[in-house]
Amino acid sequence: MHIIEIYKSIQGESSFTGLPCVFVRLAGCNLRCSWCDSEYTFSGGSKMSSPAILTEIQRLSPTGGLVEITGGEPMLQDRELIPFFHQLLALHYQVLLETSGERPLELVPREVHKIVDVKCPASGEHLRFRHENLATLTPLDELKFVLASRDDYDYAREFIRAHGLHSNPARLILSPAFRKGATGARSTENCLLDPRELAQWMLADNLDARLGLQLHKFIWEPQLKGV
Numbered sequence: 001m002h003i004i005e006i007y008k009s010i011q012g013e014s015s016f017t018g019l020p021c022v023f024v025r026l027a028g029c030n031l032r033c034s035w036c037d038s039e040y041t042f043s044g045g046s047k048m049s050s051p052a053i054l055t056e057i058q059r060l061s062p063t064g065g066l067v068e069i070t071g072g073e074p075m076l077q078d079r080e081l082i083p084f085f086h087q088l089l090a091l092h093y094q095v096l097l098e099t100s101g102e103r104p105l106e107l108v109p110r111e112v113h114k115i116v117d118v119k120c121p122a123s124g125e126h127l128r129f130r131h132e133n134l135a136t137l138t139p140l141d142e143l144k145f146v147l148a149s150r151d152d153y154d155y156a157r158e159f160i161r162a163h164g165l166h167s168n169p170a171r172l173i174l175s176p177a178f179r180k181g182a183t184g185a186r187s188t189e190n191c192l193l194d195p196r197e198l199a200q201w202m203l204a205d206n207l208d209a210r211l212g213l214q215l216h217k218f219i220w221e222p223q224l225k226g227v
């Protein structure tokens with residue numbers, strides 16, 4: 001697989017926020033979200049064999065724990081990634097997959113926790129969501145809406161209602177987008193949407209979902225990579 005980086009840090013997103021996690025970041029993405037903070041993944045990376053990746057994961061986390069496969073868009077390398085998921089699961093790692101929701105997810109093992117983005121209009125990529133992926137979701141999976149505006153919030157709310165997704169509110173995540181190229185202070189000033197406003201909208205609408213902040217952007221300076 002083409003790998004950008006493998007590192008251990010604190011999980012900053014999803015219902016696993018705050019837990020130690022090994023991140024395996026794969027190269028390449030076929031979307032171009034307007035607020036993307038991972039453009040450095042679009043090209044480059046080093047080719048690594050699955051055994052070499054496993055060795056590095058075991059070095060970083062020898063006693064099991066969380067491993068997140070992220071990108072870029074990891075499912076662009078699904079031919080190698082699907083067997084790799086099975087290898088990780090056989091070693092008793094808890095496996096997370098961060099994906100844009102644009103690639104087919106039917107072949108992802110059910111034991112993998114899928115964290116699937118539903119892109120909203122301000123991303124410029126909201127028409128790329130693969131609706132068939134909703135049928136692949138299990139109770140382990142999460143849907144994440146990254147929001148940059150009130151229009152995005154309205155879109156997410158209507159998506160949740162239209163698809164009857166309320167049954168598992170803890171696994172519906174609404175998260176303010178972070179300003180692209182943000183540097184310096186670890187502050188909500190860098191959010192494109194004020195989390196306080198988002199909280200007020202969710203409460204006013206009785207929207208059963210989780211408000212998520214990208215914790216790693218508040219622990220470390222927002223421009224740092226590999227944290």
Ligand code: SF4
Pocket residue numbers: 029030031032033035036037038039041071072073100
């Ligand atoms: S899907 Fe992710 S990596 Fe790809 S452009 Fe969007 S935010 Fe960036």
